[in-house]
Amino acid sequence: MPEEEDLVELKFRLYDGSDVGPFHYSQTATVSMLKARILSEWPKDKKIVPRTANDIKLINAGKILENGKTVAQCKAPFDDLPKSVITMHVVVQPSPTRARSEKKIEEEEASQGSFCSCTIM
Numbered sequence: 001m002p003e004e005e006d007l008v009e010l011k012f013r014l015y016d017g018s019d020v021g022p023f024h025y026s027q028t029a030t031v032s033m034l035k036a037r038i039l040s041e042w043p044k045d046k047k048i049v050p051r052t053a054n055d056i057k058l059i060n061a062g063k064i065l066e067n068g069k070t071v072a073q074c075k076a077p078f079d080d081l082p083k084s085v086i087t088m089h090v091v092v093q094p095s096p097t098r099a100r101s102e103k104k105i106e107e108e109e110a111s112q113g114s115f116c117s118c119t120i121m
Contacts, residue, residue, distance in 0.1 A: 008071050009085045012038050012058070015048060015092065022085050027072035031058055031065045038090060050092045059089040 011021035012034075020041050025034065035053035042049060050056050058065040065074050065088075075086065 012090045029071050031069050032067040048092050055094050057091040
């Protein structure tokens, strides 16, 4: 287990101002690991719910964090204050390919429900 000094305390601010966390992470934890934890801890009473960890975008210091980056690489310089909790913002955004395929399915279902029949004589 990493030493207490090496741990970073993070909390995640959701779209409605509520928080998930704070949790302690190693500085070597990746953004992908953070997203997986957020997904598993997502409050059940929210209207917007990510389906996968890829639907979650994390923002820290105005930058969208890349999945392969570590916590140490994502921290802003002013986050090095002792005993501070770093707040990262969470945006739920479905992947474009899935969003397009779901929209196409909805359009197909809508077109099947209403149809027009014309007879020209």
